[in-house]
Amino acid sequence: MKLAFGLLLHLLLSISTCTLGVQIQADPGVNSDGVVEVELDKVVSLVCEHVVKSEAGVELVWLRNGAAIQLKEGNTENRSVVCVTPIYDDNGATFTCHQRQNSTISSSVTLNVTFPPQLTGSEDITVEEEAEFHLTCDIWANPIVSNVVWTVNDSSVDLEEIGLQLTNDGFKTKLSTWKAERGRHEGAYKCSVTYFSEMYSKTFNLKLTDKTLKFPLMPMIAAIVIVALTLLLAIFSRWRMIMRCFK
Numbered sequence: 691m692k693l694a695f696g697l698l699l700h701l702l703l704s705i706s707t708c709t710l711g712v713q714i715q716a717d718p719g720v721n722s723d724g725v726v727e728v729e730l731d732k733v734v735s736l737v738c739e740h741v742v743k744s745e746a747g748v749e750l751v752w753l754r755n756g757a758a759i760q761l762k763e764g765n766t767e768n769r770s771v772v773c774v775t776p777i778y779d780d781n782g783a784t785f786t787c788h789q790r791q792n793s794t795i796s797s798s799v800t801l802n803v804t805f806p807p808q809l810t811g812s813e814d815i816t817v818e819e820e821a822e823f824h825l826t827c828d829i830w831a832n833p834i835v836s837n838v839v840w841t842v843n844d845s846s847v848d849l850e851e852i853g854l855q856l857t858n859d860g861f862k863t864k865l866s867t868w869k870a871e872r873g874r875h876e877g878a879y880k881c882s883v884t885y886f887s888e889m890y891s892k893t894f895n896l897k898l899t900d901k902t903l904k905f906p907l908m909p910m911i912a913a914i915v916i917v918a919l920t921l922l923l924a925i926f927s928r929w930r931m932i933m934r935c936f937k
């Protein structure tokens with residue numbers, strides 16, 4: 691009885707997968723939404739199998755975002771494997787496997803490529819006094835990080851109080867001001883984020899230099915051009931007069 695029930699269950703399961711025709715399996719697994727979660731640069735293999743075993747081989751085709759993937763010979767019949775080393779661009783990419791004869795018999799998975807923010811090292815920045823400056827940290831990561839902390843000389847400061855504006859759009863976090871002040875703004879600025887209990891940070895060593903008088907380049911060029919044009923015009927009209935003389 692138990693066996694019969696088990697068999698029936700097995701049959702029912704087979705039937706329910708039969709209707710799919712093709713099925714994709716992945717290592718690591720596919721979740722119920724058809725999403726495969728993978729880390730950047732970590733190889734994932736996607737296995738597509740024709741569920742109904744038939745005598746005649748069934749040709750399988752793979753697509754990435756609708757574009758055909760080149761498959762080696764022997765990797766298309768009844769079972770086909772593609773290996774992906776995910777890059778940033780593969781995040782959200784859809785991989786579809788279908789029968790060559792009938793593209794409606796298909797199955798798809800979407801990649802969710804997780805990656806930490808690219809925050810390391812330090813950068814020396816020199817700014818003139820009274821000039822504007824922007825310190826930008828790239829915090830783009832998947833999943834998104836929200837806990838950004840800025841410190842100055844390794845201690846937390848009230849950024850607004852020292853005249854700095856903080857913006858954060860989920861991709862970049864930025865400290866800026868329109869007017870750098872020597873006593874106020876020099877120091878080591880560090881942005882840090884935590885990504886799965888690991889700390890990522892970048893430091894900017896900000897130095898201020900004396901203000902230099904900017905040479906008014908644009909007005910100078912304009913003046914030179916005007917003078918040159920006037921001269922040219924003068925020569926040209928003279929030349930025409932001379933020409934007329936000779937006629």
Ligand SMILES: *[C@@H]1O[C@H](CO)[C@@H](O)[C@H](O)[C@H]1NC(C)=O
Pocket residue numbers: 792793794795
């Ligand atoms: C493709 O497969 C679907 C679903 O099994 C079926 O309804 C349809 O008739 C097939 N089309 C062709 C051209 O074989």
Ligand SMILES: *[C@@H]1O[C@H](CO)[C@@H](O)[C@H](O)[C@H]1NC(C)=O
Pocket residue numbers: 725727802803804832833
């Ligand atoms: C991708 O995976 C991360 C980590 O589990 C999760 O937080 C995020 O919501 C997933 N994104 C999508 C689009 O499924």
Ligand SMILES: *[C@@H]1O[C@H](CO)[C@@H](O)[C@H](O)[C@H]1NC(C)=O
Pocket residue numbers: 842843873874875876877878
């Ligand atoms: C940070 O430290 C440097 C060197 O000790 C000092 O000159 C600067 O004023 C400090 N900056 C702030 C904002 O406290």
